[in-house]
Each structure stands twice: as structure tokens, then as C-alpha cells.
Amino acid sequence: MAVTTAPSTSEATPARRTVLGTCHHDCPDSCGWVVTVEGDTAVRLRGNRDHPYSRGELCPKVNRFLDRVYSPDRLLHPLLRRGPKGEGDFEPVSWDEALGAVADRLGEVVRTYGGEAVLPWWDAGTQGLLQMSSLDRRFFAKLGASRRTGSLCGGVASAGTASTNGSARAADPTDVRFARLVLLWGTNTRLTNRHLWPFVEEARANGATVVVIDPMRTITAESADWFVQPLPGTDVALMLAVMHVLVRDDLVDHDYVDRHTIGFDRLAERVRDWTPQRAAATCGLEAAEVERLARAYGTTSPAFIRTLIGAEHREQGAMFFRTLACLPALTGAWRHRGGGLARSVGAWFDANVDDSVFDAPHLEPAGGRRSVNMNHLGRSLTDPAMDPPVKALFVWNGNPLVSVPNADLTRRGLARDDLFTVVSEQFLTDTARYADVVLPAATQIEQADVVPAWGHLYLGWNEAAIAPPGEAVPNTELWRRLARAMGFTEPELFEGDDSLLRSALHGVDVDALRERGFVRLSLPEDLRPYADGGFPTASGKAELYSHALADRGHDPLPTFRPPAEGTGGEGDTTARFPLVLMTPKTHTRFLNTSYSHLPKHGPAEGGPFVELDPADAEARGIAEGDVARVWNDRGSLTLTVRIGARLRPGVAAVPFGWWADHHGQPATANSLTNDTLTDWGGGVAYGDTRVQVAAASGSD
Numbered sequence: 264m265a266v267t268t269a270p271s272t273s274e275a276t277p278a279r280r281t282v283l284g285t286c287h288h289d290c291p292d293s294c295g296w297v298v299t300v301e302g303d304t305a306v307r308l309r310g311n312r313d314h315p316y317s318r319g320e321l322c323p324k325v326n327r328f329l330d331r332v333y334s335p336d337r338l339l340h341p342l343l344r345r346g347p348k349g350e351g352d353f354e355p356v357s358w359d360e361a362l363g364a365v366a367d368r369l370g371e372v373v374r375t376y377g378g379e380a381v382l383p384w385w386d387a388g389t390q391g392l393l394q395m396s397s398l399d400r401r402f403f404a405k406l407g408a409s410r411r412t413g414s415l416c417g418g419v420a421s422a423g424t425a426s427t428n429g430s431a432r433a434a435d436p437t438d439v440r441f442a443r444l445v446l447l448w449g450t451n452t453r454l455t456n457r458h459l460w461p462f463v464e465e466a467r468a469n470g471a472t473v474v475v476i477d478p479m480r481t482i483t484a485e486s487a488d489w490f491v492q493p494l495p496g497t498d499v500a501l502m503l504a505v506m507h508v509l510v511r512d513d514l515v516d517h518d519y520v521d522r523h524t525i526g527f528d529r530l531a532e533r534v535r536d537w538t539p540q541r542a543a544a545t546c547g548l549e550a551a552e553v554e555r556l557a558r559a560y561g562t563t564s565p566a567f568i569r570t571l572i573g574a575e576h577r578e579q580g581a582m583f584f585r586t587l588a589c590l591p592a593l594t595g596a597w598r599h600r601g602g603g604l605a606r607s608v609g610a611w612f613d614a615n616v617d618d619s620v621f622d623a624p625h626l627e628p629a630g631g632r633r634s635v636n637m638n639h640l641g642r643s644l645t646d647p648a649m650d651p652p653v654k655a656l657f658v659w660n661g662n663p664l665v666s667v668p669n670a671d672l673t674r675r676g677l678a679r680d681d682l683f684t685v686v687s688e689q690f691l692t693d694t695a696r697y698a699d700v701v702l703p704a705a706t707q708i709e710q711a712d713v714v715p716a717w718g719h720l721y722l723g724w725n726e727a728a729i730a731p732p733g734e735a736v737p738n739t740e741l742w743r744r745l746a747r748a749m750g751f752t753e754p755e756l757f758e759g760d761d762s763l764l765r766s767a768l769h770g771v772d773v774d775a776l777r778e779r780g781f782v783r784l785s786l787p788e789d790l791r792p793y794a795d796g797g798f799p800t801a802s803g804k805a806e807l808y809s810h811a812l813a814d815r816g817h818d819p820l821p822t823f824r825p826p827a828e829g830t831g832g833e834g835d836t837t838a839r840f841p842l843v844l845m846t847p848k849t850h851t852r853f854l855n856t857s858y859s860h861l862p863k864h865g866p867a868e869g870g871p872f873v874e875l876d877p878a879d880a881e882a883r884g885i886a887e888g889d890v891a892r893v894w895n896d897r898g899s900l901t902l903t904v905r906i907g908a909r910l911r912p913g914v915a916a917v918p919f920g921w922w923a924d925h926h927g928q929p930a931t932a933n934s935l936t937n938d939t940l941t942d943w944g945g946g947v948a949y950g951d952t953r954v955q956v957a958a959a960s961g962s963d
């Protein structure tokens with residue numbers, strides 16, 4: 264079989280040259296970088312000082328990116344499974360042999376069960392426009408495969424915000440520098456969005472107060488002027504009380520509310536009972552603190568709310584964002600630069616990027632395709648009611664066995680002998696160990712791409728700096744090879760990278776972007792999206808009362824509801840599992856599941872652990888360094904105990920990102936987590952998880 268190579272976008276190769284690129288990781292910062300190449304080898308990768316947002320700094324993960332590129336564990340050749348699934352026993356084969364095996368099996372599955380028996384699963388392992396998801400859409404449309412829906416990250420926050428504002432579009436995060444009050448609400452800026460921190464410090468230097476609202480005393484909380492620590496998942500109650508005070512004390516911008524919102528009277532009625540005392544009891548706070556927070560928000564201008572993802576991973580996750588978005592509408596904070604609400608800015612990229620050009624509805628079967636939520640990978644692989652059953656699974660840009668909740672169910676699914684699994688990866692992850700065929704993937708410095716960001720308004724260029732080592736290929740090249748191996752002939756399945764890129768960008772001088780490494784989106788410098796209203800809802804106003812939510816069976820007004828997994832709801836497991844489990848991103852050297860296996864990352868973070876409050880540890884006779892079992896009905900983990908002052912009593916935490924190997928047991932943090940879908944937005948409730956903890960020798 265003839266094999267095409269990805270078009271090279273590199274210049275002629277002098278002995279030593281520098282190449283501009285952009286970090287591809289699933290991180291809001293999308294930093295600009297410069298790779299120094301000697302001959303065929305990348306010898307240095309550093310931040311691009313000219314980049315207006317990242318300003319020359321990278322992070323403890325990517326400062327060692329070349330160790331990842333040149334790791335002895337890098338996958339360099341296609342592999343075919345030899346031993347039992349999960350054991351990681353593979354033999355290297357040629358691309359022709361691997362593609363032949365995939366094409367044979369895929370053809371058989373499609374003939375026997377239909378295209379929907381094939382399930383593609385991908386995440387944002389690279390956020391590059393081409394390499395995240397482009398030609399794959401055409402390939403799987405042509406196959407008639409099941410459609411992957413839902414989101415591990417961001418979909419809920421977008422959907423919740425849009426329920427109030429009509430769009431996920433919100434403030435430019437860097438405008439935080441103009442604020443006088445900064446609420447970092449459910450985001451760990453210094454860890455997860457570190458390049459925004461200087462903008463927060465700039466606000467503080469100009470007199471702003473920085474408040475962190477988080478159930479965990481994070482490194483960001485440590486740096487705040489004021490740390491508010493509600494019980495996990497109770498924020499909507501806190502927001503209702505803030506709105507209660509705004510209405511009670513007439514801190515509402517009536518002109519803004521009258522002209523640019525609907526439903527104020529009904530909202531005022533709803534929040535009437537939500538006194539600071541009531542919210543304080545729900546949130547585990549002092550009423551005086553709730554009062555003080557509300558007064559600060561209602562009396563300080565500009566007031567800027569920054570949030571990201573942490574609070575969306577809850578059964579009522581969309582409601583958090585829907586309710587949060589009501590706050591700046593009530594106070595008219597949107598009027599001011601440095602006011603309003605900032606979240607992902609991803610929705611702004613449609614100013615210059617249109618990835619719908621990658622879709623190919625004309626290649627799909629006439630009857631359409633069924634949808635499978637990516638958060639329910641385990642369920643979709645094990646549910647006997649799935650018709651047709653999933654018989655072939657493709658995974659790229661993700662490590663679902665570590666990142667998806669209810670992981671033991673995913674593992675049972677992946678272990679099925681009758682499931683054919685293909686994984687495209689840079690490393691033999693927990694997921695790849697269950698593959699029948701593993702295909703070696705290029706890293707960001709080996710592939711050309713353009714990176715849309717979700718933490719700032721710059722589009723980044725990424726030039727390929729070196730050729731992929733061994734036989735690794737960019738994802739786009741993988742889809743071209745697979746299409747050819749399947750005998751497909753439609754030209755759109757084989758479109759080249761450069762042509763794909765140019766077709767998706769509009770209003771961008773691609774050559775100038777490539778030359779400079781970044782370009783700001785074609786948007787005004789002063790972004791303020793709703794200073795004069797103009798909300799893209801059905802009513803054209805911010806919807807404090809939402810008919811659209813009512814039509815879909817939701818409460819049309821902001822409402823607090825406790826999770827089913829926990830106090831009071833259906834399926835209450837409080838008695839058996841008294842602790843709420845948090846599984847956050849905790850490590851500066853980790854990016855999700857992507858670095859824990861590398862020698863300068865995992866070991867330096869000291870290994871997996873469970874963190875307990877001193878009171879919970881003492882009640883269980885557990886001391887620092889003891890080994891404890893953490894379990895619920897979904898799974899069990901045995902972990903070293905750390906006792907800290909970061910959590911409240913009743914809350915435990917296990918960091919996310921470690922692989923099963925690191926635990927020395929076929930389980931990870933996500934073996935314990937809740938896979939109930941969120942209220943809307945297609946996400947999942949990792950955070951509404953309850954567990955019990957006992958000394959490892961203890962019994963349940």
C-alpha cells in the first residue's frame with residue numbers, strides 16, 4: 264500500500280534554527296513556544312517572549328516537553344496485541360499489517376452489525392484545529408459510525424451560561440486587570456490557568472480585593488485576600504443568597520435590569536426565602552460571611568467573576584453556571600471593563616475559525632447516526648440493551664480509562680474479548696494496554712496546526728519543528744491511511760493539512776500568522792459583550808427566567824437542589840458513604856493524565872494519596888502515612904493517607920491523573936466517581952461522589 268506523508272510546512276533545514284509553535288494541551292493558556300532544532304533534533308523548547316498572553320513562560324509540565332518527545336517509552340511503531348487485554352503484551356508490526364488488521368475487522372463489524380457498532384472516542388489531548396478533530400469526522404460519517412456526544416470538560420459550563428445569556432460568549436479573562444473586586448469562583452487559577460495570575464495581581468496592585476470560593480484551600484486560595492470555603496456542590500444556594508441581598512438592599516442596577524433582562528420579578532420572588540442564614544446552613548458558612556460577600560459584590564465596581572470547569576462536574580452543574588450568569592445581569596457589571604463573567608473564550612473563535620467545514624453530512628447514511636455520550640463509555644460497552652452493541656472502538660487524544668468516571672465499568676467493557684479496540688497514542692496508557700491495535704501518534708512539535716485557545720483571544724500557529732520519530736504520524740495522516748485501507752475513494756477523506764487549515768480559517772492572513780506565531784482574533788480590544796445588552800437569547804435579553812429551560816422540563820428560575828448521591832436526594836448513600844470525595848487537578852507537573860508516567864513528573868509529585876481532614880482521620884483512627892481503603896459501590900482504592908488542613912471535615916480528596924500502575928492495583932481515582940449525567944450540557948458528575956475510608960486493615 265502506498266503511504267502519503269503529511270505535507271511538511273517546515274523551511275529548508277539549516278544546521279540550527281528556531282521554529283515557532285503553540286502548546287496543544289487541554290489548558291486555557293495555549294502558550295506560545297520556540298523550538299530550537301539542530302539538524303534533525305529538537306534541542307530546546309522555551310516560551311515565546313513575544314506572545315502577548317504567555318509572555319515567554321511555559322509551566323512545570325511543558326518546560327520538560329522534550330523529555331516527553333524523546334522518552335524511551337514513546338510509541339514508535341504500530342503494535343498488535345499478543346497477550347490478554349490489559350496486559351500490555353504487543354508485537355510491533357508494519358503500518359500495512361496494522362491497517363490491514365483494522366480494515367478487515369472494521370469491514371466485518373460494519374457488515375454484520377452496521378456502522379453504528381463502531382464508536383469513536385476522542386477528547387482534547389491536542390486542541391489543535393486539525394489534530395483534535397477534522398478528517399476523523401468525515402471518516403466516521405462515511406462509516407456510519409455512532410456519533411460521540413457529550414463532554415468531559417466545558418460543555419456544561421457553556422450550556423449553563425448560555426441558558427441565561429443565550430451564548431457561551433463572556434468577558435475577556437485578561438480584563439480582570441481592570442477589576443476592583445475579583446471573584447475566582449470554582450477555579451484554581453494559579454495551578455490550572457497560571458498565566459492569568461499576573462493579570463489578577465495587576466488588579467490587586469491597583470487596589471482590587473481577590474476572593475476565592477472553593478471547597479478546597481487550593482494554592483490559589485492561599486494567595487487570596489479572602490477565602491470562602493463552602494461545602495462542595497452548595498454554591499447555587501450561596502448565589503441565591505447573594506441575589507437575596509442584592510434585591511433586599513436594592514443593590515440592583517434597575518436601568519440595566521429593565522432594559523436588558525427578563526424575569527426580574529419572578530427571580531426576586533424566588534430569592535426572597537434565600538436569606539444569608541438559610542444559605543449559610545446549606546453551605547456550611549457563617550451568615551455574616553454570606554452577607555459580606557453579597558454586599559461586596561453589590562457595592563464594588565467593576566466586579567469580575569472568573570470561573571472555569573471545577574463546578575461543572577456535578578449533577579446540577581449547568582445550574583451553577585446558569586445562576587452565576589444572573590449575578591452580573593442584576594448589578595449591571597457587564598457595563599464595565601473589568602466587570603461581568605469570564606469563562607472559556609472558546610466561543611469567540613468563530614470570529615476567525617469555522618470547524619464545521621470538516622463535517623461531511625453528505626457522507627452519512629440516510630437514516631442518520633445514533634449518539635453515545637462519551638462520559639458513558641463504560642455503560643455503552645457493557646449495556647446489553649445497546650442495539651447494535653459496540654463492537655469496534657477507536658480512541659485518540661485521550662486516556663478514557665483514567666479520565667472517565669466509573670472507571671471499573673470502563674475496564675470491564677474494554678476487557679471484552681469480542682470488542683475490537685484501536686488506540687492512537689504517544690504512550691502505552693492504561694487505555695492503550697487494552698487495545699487490539701495501537702497506532703503511534705506524533706507530538707505537537709512534529710505536526711503543523713493552528714491552536715484556538717479558551718483562556719485568551721489569540722490564535723496560535725504551530726509549525727512542525729522535527730519529523731515524527733519512528734513511524735508515528737499526525738492524526739490527520741492516520742485518517743487518510745485508514746480511509747485508503749478501507750478502500751474509500753471520496754476525495755474529501757484525503758484532503759491535505761494545509762488545505763484543511765485554510766478552509767477553516769477566515770479573515771486570517773495565514774502567512775502572517777505563520778510568520779509571527781500568533782494573531783489576535785478580529786475582535787475589538789474592549790470586548791465587553793453585553794455592555795449594552797444584546798444577549799443572543801430568544802428574548803434578546805438576559806433570561807433570569809428562562810422559557811427555554813421550562814420547555815425542556817427544567818426549573819425556569821435558578822434553583823438549588825442537592826445531588827441524588829448525597830444528602831436528602833434519591834439514592835441517598837450518606838449513611839454508608841459519609842464523606843464527599845473530590846478528585847481535582849492538584850499537581851503542578853501533571854496535565855490531566857498526560858505526565859504522571861514520566862520520571863520527572865510522577866515521582867516528583869510523590870505518588871497517589873487520599874487527603875483527609877484531621878477530624879475525619881482521627882474518627883477513623885488513621886494517622887498521616889497510614890494506608891487506608893477508600894471505597895463505595897463503584898470501586899475501591901488502597902492509598903497512603905495525607906492529613907491536611909485544605910479540606911473541611913466530611914470531605915476527602917484523591918488527586919486525578921495517576922495511572923493504575925502507580926496505584927499498584929487495577930483502579931484509579933475515577934474508579935470511585937459518579938457517572939450520573941449533569942442536569943443539562945451532556946457532562947458528568949465526578950464531583951458528586953461519596954465514599955467511606957477506613958484503615959486498610961479495617962472492614963467495611
Ligand SMILES: Nc1nc2c(c(=O)[nH]1)N[C@H]1C(S)=C(S)[C@@H](COP(=O)(O)OP(=O)(O)OC[C@H]3O[C@@H](n4cnc5c(=O)[nH]c(N)nc54)[C@H](O)[C@@H]3O)O[C@H]1N2
Binds near residue numbers: 478571851855
Ligand atoms: N497543572 C494543571 N493545569 C491544568 C490541568 C491539569 O491537570 N493540571 N488541567 C487543565 C484542564 S483540562 C482544565 S479543564 C482546567 C480546569 O481548570 P479549573 O476549573 O480551574 O480546575 P479544576 O481543578 O477542574 O477545578 C477548579 C476548582 O474547582 C473546585 N471545585 C470543585 N467543586 C466545586 C464546587 O462545588 N464549588 C466550587 N466553588 N468549587 C468547586 C475544585 O476544588 C478546584 O480547586 O485546568 C487545566 N490546567
Ligand SMILES: Nc1nc2c(c(=O)[nH]1)N[C@H]1C(S)=C(S)[C@@H](COP(=O)(O)OP(=O)(O)OC[C@H]3O[C@@H](n4cnc5c(=O)[nH]c(N)nc54)[C@H](O)[C@@H]3O)O[C@H]1N2
Binds near residue numbers: 688
Ligand atoms: N476525577 C476526575 N476526572 C477528570 C477530571 C477531574 O478533574 N477529576 N477532569 C476532566 C477533564 S476537565 C478533562 S479535560 C479530562 C481529560 O481527559 P483525557 O483527555 O482523557 O486526558 P489527557 O491526559 O488530556 O489525555 C490526552 C491523551 O492524548 C494523547 N495525545 C496528545 N496529543 C495527541 C495527538 O496529537 N494524537 C493522539 N493520537 N494522541 C495525542 C496523550 O498522549 C494523552 O494520553 O479528564 C476529566 N476527568
Ligand code: SF4
Binds near residue numbers: 322
Ligand atoms: S500546559 Fe498550559 S501552561 Fe503549560 S505550556 Fe501548555 S498552555 Fe502553557
Ligand SMILES: [Mo]
Binds near residue numbers: 289415416572
Ligand atoms: Mo478539562
